[in-house]
Amino acid sequence: MAKRYEYWNKEMELKNRKELDEIQTKRLRAIVKYCYEKVPFYNKRFKEIGLHPDDIKTKEDIVKIPITKKQDLRDNYPFGMFAVPLTEIVRIHASSGTTGKPTVVGYTKNDIETWTELMARTIMAPNVTKEDIVQNAYGYGLFTGGLGFHYGAERIGATVIPISGGNTERQILIMQDFKSTVLTCTPSYSLFIAEYMKNQDIDIESLSLRVGIFGAEPWSDSLRKKIEDALHIDAIDIYGLSELCGPGVSVECPEKAGLHIWEDHFIPEIINPETSEQLGEDEQGALVFTTLTKEGIPLLRYLTNDISILNYEKCNCGRWHARMKKVIGRADDMLIVRGINVFPSEVEYQLMKIPGVSENYQIIVDRDILDILTIRVEVTPEYFSDKISDMEALKDKIEKHLKANLQIHANVEFAAPGSIERSIGKAKRVIDLRKDKI
Amino acid sequence: MVRQLSVFLPNKPGILAIFTEILGKNSINIRALTVADTADYGILRIIVDDPTKCLNVLKEANYLVSETEVIAVEVEDKPGALHQIAKLMGDNGINIEYIYSTLKAGAAVILIRVNKPEKALELLKKESFKVLGDEIYKI
Numbered sequence: 001m002a003k004r005y006e007y008w009n010k011e012m013e014l015k016n017r018k019e020l021d022e023i024q025t026k027r028l029r030a031i032v033k034y035c036y037e038k039v040p041f042y043n044k045r046f047k048e049i050g051l052h053p054d055d056i057k058t059k060e061d062i063v064k065i066p067i068t069k070k071q072d073l074r075d076n077y078p079f080g081m082f083a084v085p086l087t088e089i090v091r092i093h094a095s096s097g098t099t100g101k102p103t104v105v106g107y108t109k110n111d112i113e114t115w116t117e118l119m120a121r122t123i124m125a126p127n128v129t130k131e132d133i134v135q136n137a138y139g140y141g142l143f144t145g146g147l148g149f150h151y152g153a154e155r156i157g158a159t160v161i162p163i164s165g166g167n168t169e170r171q172i173l174i175m176q177d178f179k180s181t182v183l184t185c186t187p188s189y190s191l192f193i194a195e196y197m198k199n200q201d202i203d204i205e206s207l208s209l210r211v212g213i214f215g216a217e218p219w220s221d222s223l224r225k226k227i228e229d230a231l232h233i234d235a236i237d238i239y240g241l242s243e244l245c246g247p248g249v250s251v252e253c254p255e256k257a258g259l260h261i262w263e264d265h266f267i268p269e270i271i272n273p274e275t276s277e278q279l280g281e282d283e284q285g286a287l288v289f290t291t292l293t294k295e296g297i298p299l300l301r302y303l304t305n306d307i308s309i310l311n312y313e314k315c316n317c318g319r320w321h322a323r324m325k326k327v328i329g330r331a332d333d334m335l336i337v338r339g340i341n342v343f344p345s346e347v348e349y350q351l352m353k354i355p356g357v358s359e360n361y362q363i364i365v366d367r368d369i370l371d372i373l374t375i376r377v378e379v380t381p382e383y384f385s386d387k388i389s390d391m392e393a394l395k396d397k398i399e400k401h402l403k404a405n406l407q408i409h410a411n412v413e414f415a416a417p418g419s420i421e422r423s424i425g426k427a428k429r430v431i432d433l434r435k436d437k438i
Numbered sequence: 439m440v441r442q443l444s445v446f447l448p449n450k451p452g453i454l455a456i457f458t459e460i461l462g463k464n465s466i467n468i469r470a471l472t473v474a475d476t477a478d479y480g481i482l483r484i485i486v487d488d489p490t491k492c493l494n495v496l497k498e499a500n501y502l503v504s505e506t507e508v509i510a511v512e513v514e515d516k517p518g519a520l521h522q523i524a525k526l527m528g529d530n531g532i533n534i535e536y537i538y539s540t541l542k543a544g545a546a547v548i549l550i551r552v553n554k555p556e557k558a559l560e561l562l563k564k565e566s567f568k569v570l571g572d573e574i575y576k577i
Contacts, residue, residue, distance in 0.1 A: 379502060386444030386483055386506045387535055388474045413478045416448050418500045
């Protein structure tokens with residue numbers, strides 16, 4: 001059977017590389033001029049280095065523009081980076097930032113329209129259509145997840161259930177009674193729901209779910225498999241950040257071979273996070289985005305700190321829109337343990353490959369004289385043995401596997417079922433105790 | 439063979455008390471017990487009066503629990519009794535993975551998990567040892 005590919009905006013989604021480059025060049029020149037004229041921050045920064053919008057003639061010239069960082073948004077809190085007066089802003093969102101002040105973004109009427117269009121494409125790319133019933137369990141509020149999905153799903157004509165996050169028992173009841181076919185939430189919450197159902201002996205077959213669109217935190221391919229097996233769905237990765245619009249920057253098509261970035265609205269780049277030097281296709285580094293159409297808060301070369309790789313090959317789905325590899329981790333989440341770079345998501349990826357290790361784990365870093373990395377895992381019931389020798393062999397296997405694949409020495413500790421904190425919003429998988437000791 | 443339940447317990451203060459409280463509340467009586475411990479966790483192995491009920495209660499309470507069959511042998515409560523069993527196993531190349539015991543009126547009951555249970559049972563019966571079955575739940 002030939003694979004089915006749905007498109008919301010076939011014309012734009014199927015533009016070829018040359019056409020996309022032309023659109024990007026034209027829009028880049030316009031947005032640079034717009035930023036220079038409308039945003040005092042950019043005007044000042046351009047003048048400081050003697051750069052003029054006319055110097056940006058081609059897409060390649062983008063490297064002349066300095067990188068914009070999250071700190072720049074913080075320094076201009078709350079509305080200093082806006083390109084239009086508040087009278088033109090129809091909506092405010094803010095990042096879920098857990099430390100310091102949130103980053104604030106504003107949308108003009110056109111921005112909301114663009115975002116809705118991008119979310120419509122994003123939701124449809126994994127073949128969700130107007131036939132579907134979308135249970136939107138992303139939080140509604142300042143966080144962009146809830147409303148972003150809500151408007152996009154409505155736009156394609158799907159039936160939206162704006163249930164928001166939490167209250168798992170009610171989520172399951174609604175899923176059963178309303179026959180929801182699509183679940184949208186964080187990947188860790190989807191696991192939480194799956195585990196809840198297992199513990200309550202609720203049959204997965206009592207649900208009608210077929211697709212899950214999960215984002216807002218990095219998750220590995222092996223975790224994808226666990227979610228797919230537990231909920232009997234296709235689990236799709238979606239990417240976005242509030243600074244760029246919210247969800248809807250990129251999404252996987254049914255190929256699940258990287259997330260298509262909507263390149264008519266964003267120019268993606270990969271840079272070396274330490275030197276800010278632009279890296280080539282297939283090189284791993286930090287993602288940087290330039291917004292091409294935003295009016296409220298346009299951003300030039302915004303550094304995300306998300307580590308990925310770009311691929312410009314045409315996809316089997318027919319789209320040329322560049323694909324970013326599933327986010328490997330965040331540059332600022334990266335742990336340096338005894339001088340070795342460790343991405344928590346890579347640890348997860350390796351852990352999930354070992355039979356007997358459940359999806360509930362925690363990475364703890366502490367320091368005695370040297371750094372000590374401890375991984376607490378809950379063992380699955382099938383692998384629990386009455387013999388210490390079996391249990392210790394499993395421990396040893398996990399430690400050896402991590403050593404062989406990540407070059408790190410970790411002490412594995414077994415934890416009782418349910419003892420590792422479960423998550424409803426973003427999962428707290430990493431505990432770095434060294435921070436209090438430096 | 440008799441039914442033994444093995445339970446995962448973190449090696450921390452108070453954990454056993456929570457566990458025993460659950461057993462007590464559900465009127466489950468422990469017939470024999472042993473703990474194998476490591477730095478971070480222990481495996482508590484128990485023979486109880488009602489294994490099926492106990493298994494359900496523990497699963498309900500979200501314990502990591504597994505069921506294993508072990509051999510129960512009744513011996514005289516006197517010096518040298520355990521030696522007879524240990525020697526019989528050793529002489530026949532059977533490895534004892536773990537062993538513990540409990541008392542019943544006038545006798546001791548030895549509980550063993552071996553690598554070759556069928557062969558061990560055959561030897562014990564041949565040597566006229568009293569191998570226990572369901573009666574262990576009622577001692």
